[in-house]
Amino acid sequence: MDKNIIAADCGSKKRINKRLTKNKNSDFMKNKPIGLFLLKFIIPKRSQGASYMEKLGIFKQVVSNPCQYARTWKQQTHGKVIGNFCSYTPEELITASGALPFRILGSGATISRADAFLQAYSCSLVRGALEDSLAGRLDFLDGTVFPHTCDSIQRLSDIWRMNTDYAFHADLIMPVKLDTGSAEQYMISVIQKFRKDLETGLGIQITDDGLRKAIRISNQVRNSLARLYEIRKTAPERIKSSELHTVLKASMVMDREQLAAALKELVLSLETPRAGNPANPKRLVLTGGLCSMPDIYDIIESSGGAVIWDDFCTGARYVEGRIEETGDLETNIARRYINRVVCPAKHSGIYARGNYLLEKVKENHADGVIFVFLKFCDPHSFDYPYMKEMLEKEGIPSMLFEIEDQASSGGQLQTRCEAFMEML
Numbered sequence: 001m002d003k004n005i006i007a008a009d010c011g012s013k014k015r016i017n018k019r020l021t022k023n024k025n026s027d028f029m030k031n032k033p034i035g036l037f038l039l040k041f042i043i044p045k046r047s048q049g050a051s052y053m054e055k056l057g058i059f060k061q062v063v064s065n066p067c068q069y070a071r072t073w074k075q076q077t078h079g080k081v082i083g084n085f086c087s088y089t090p091e092e093l094i095t096a097s098g099a100l101p102f103r104i105l106g107s108g109a110t111i112s113r114a115d116a117f118l119q120a121y122s123c124s125l126v127r128g129a130l131e132d133s134l135a136g137r138l139d140f141l142d143g144t145v146f147p148h149t150c151d152s153i154q155r156l157s158d159i160w161r162m163n164t165d166y167a168f169h170a171d172l173i174m175p176v177k178l179d180t181g182s183a184e185q186y187m188i189s190v191i192q193k194f195r196k197d198l199e200t201g202l203g204i205q206i207t208d209d210g211l212r213k214a215i216r217i218s219n220q221v222r223n224s225l226a227r228l229y230e231i232r233k234t235a236p237e238r239i240k241s242s243e244l245h246t247v248l249k250a251s252m253v254m255d256r257e258q259l260a261a262a263l264k265e266l267v268l269s270l271e272t273p274r275a276g277n278p279a280n281p282k283r284l285v286l287t288g289g290l291c292s293m294p295d296i297y298d299i300i301e302s303s304g305g306a307v308i309w310d311d312f313c314t315g316a317r318y319v320e321g322r323i324e325e326t327g328d329l330e331t332n333i334a335r336r337y338i339n340r341v342v343c344p345a346k347h348s349g350i351y352a353r354g355n356y357l358l359e360k361v362k363e364n365h366a367d368g369v370i371f372v373f374l375k376f377c378d379p380h381s382f383d384y385p386y387m388k389e390m391l392e393k394e395g396i397p398s399m400l401f402e403i404e405d406q407a408s409s410g411g412q413l414q415t416r417c418e419a420f421m422e423m424l
Contacts, residue, residue, distance in 0.1 A: 055266045058250075066250075080099040084101060085125075085147070093198055101252075113130075124374055144164075148171070178339075236281070236283075240301065245315075285364060289344075299417055351386070358390060368396065397420070
């Protein structure tokens with residue numbers, strides 16, 4: 001097949017067969033070398049001596065049309081695709097089941113159908129995802145996972161269950177207050193239940209060996225992504241923030257075996273410094289929920305800045321934390337998700353998020369902070385005043401910018417970024 005199929009129409013109406021066939025022992029689909037097969041399928045003539053830009057091309061192809069990537073994966077492997085909405089989704093269990101974890105971020109398409117179910121003041125992620133589902137753009141999904149986060153996502157779960165026909169649906173009611181002993185025990189029970197739900201819903205058995213392999217690959221992926229962040233922090237001229245964003249976005253939808261191999265090659269290509277003198281831009285930290293506006297990085301860089309770290313659920317929060325590969329695996333998974341950096345929908349201390357942001361700003365020698373929020377995102381809006389105040393007390397400048405998936409605001413951001421850079 002042509003590798004360019006990855007860039008085909010994401011809105012294809014062709015139905016994928018979603019019958020859930022029985023497989024008594026998934027063992028991480030041990031008889032199907034999915035990762036290597038897909039890597040050859042997508043980049044058929046890639047040599048070991050490929051350049052950095054060629055290796056980055058793997059991720060760009062996936063991001064250009066993640067829906068078609070998932071369709072192709074499904075057609076070639078006969079595996080299942082499980083969508084999710086949050087970095088708190090324990091994707092190691094999904095991977096161990098033989099399915100593909102697929103982060104739903106919305107296509108940015110115009111909203112028409114979703115308005116019948118959601119208020120206009122719902123965030124663009126929730127409205128856009130429902131629109132994509134009702135329009136058939138997510139017809140490759142076999143199921144969806146909704147971790148307990150904000151009110152909008154919880155209500156979307158109910159609407160999704162009642163108005164879509166995906167075979168598998170799971171709500172993960174995770175603890176909200178995370179700094180107690182009982183929270184860990186409860187989180188373990190959530191992980192155990194999710195494992196059983198996947199086994200029942202997908203008609204498979206998740207073995208400990210398969211789960212251990214999925215954890216190992218997940219750790220490899222996070223280690224590689226963390227190394228990219230480190231390179232970005234110490235030598236920002238080697239990898240642009242927009243390129244790192246592309247890699248991160250692709251990492252949430254790619255086959256995890258393929259991803260681990262591709263990331264390893266990408267990191268190796270960046271260990272050697274590029275020719276030329278390092279730039280000296282203003283160092284910035286971005287913080288918020290998810291960044292659905294990829295050109296924000298180019299706008300910041302064209303204004304004389306460089307994003308050297310972020311606090312996004314589609315960024316560093318997805319990378320933080322590792323899972324122990326020995327001992328009780330379900331407990332280990334629970335501990336990773338309960339001890340990782342929190343989002344505003346979780347609580348581990350009144351000023352935990354503000355203190356963490358200050359720590360990262362100082363650690364990365366940042367000159368300023370840009371808050372990037374989805375419009376109508378209540379959890380982040382509640383945290384913003386005290387976090388801004390903490391930055392001000394330390395003499396750290398900040399700026400707030402609200403975005404929507406369906407609205408272009410590049411011109412306004414360009415003007416504000418240029419003014420912010422002059423202030424730094």
